[in-house]
Amino acid sequence: MMNQAHLLAQFKKMQAEMQKAQEELANTVVSGTAAGGAVTVEVTCDQRVKRVHIGKDAVDPDDVETLEDLITVAVNDALGKANEASQKRMGSVTGGMKLPGLM
Template identity: 40%
Template sequence: MRDLMGLMGKAKEMQAKFAALQEEIAQLEATGQSGGGTVKVTMSGRFEMKSLEINPSLFKEEDVEILEDLILAAHNDAKQKVEQAMQQKTQELTAGMPLPPGLKLPF
């Protein structure tokens, strides 16, 4: 019975740590770029696009498709950086815990 109470206490402690981790990740921001920095996207830890910067040299009517591709590339770069930061923070929190492969925490 004592082991069960200890386990329940640890579960509540982990739950509180995961809640704190979720909040910390939500506050993360990552900036992705493409086209040598001519397009930049800043994204939150919740994968919300926070800002978009486009170098004015790209505003030519014949370059619209290139600009669209660069925006997508910058967005994907920012998303990848947020995912890497989330993975690192989750690994720090769960160090030593046996978790099933492929389990994504906290989201």
């Protein structure tokens, strides 16, 4: 049976690894695209939008709805990739356990 000191040491180690992983994720940027790259959105893996690029071909003043749709698709694509990267990284720290509030 493990003693409390050993469990506490393991917990502190996991806590430090999780902090490091969260810092890495905050600095990891992924991209989402729409319409073959006409709209590109870059987000960090902690879900912060870093950059939105809209190509000239995607801009039509008479069709703003299409541009809005393309931006939505690109943002959702980027956030999906960020979430996937976050789950993968945090899963390596937690041994695959899903801990509430971490992912």
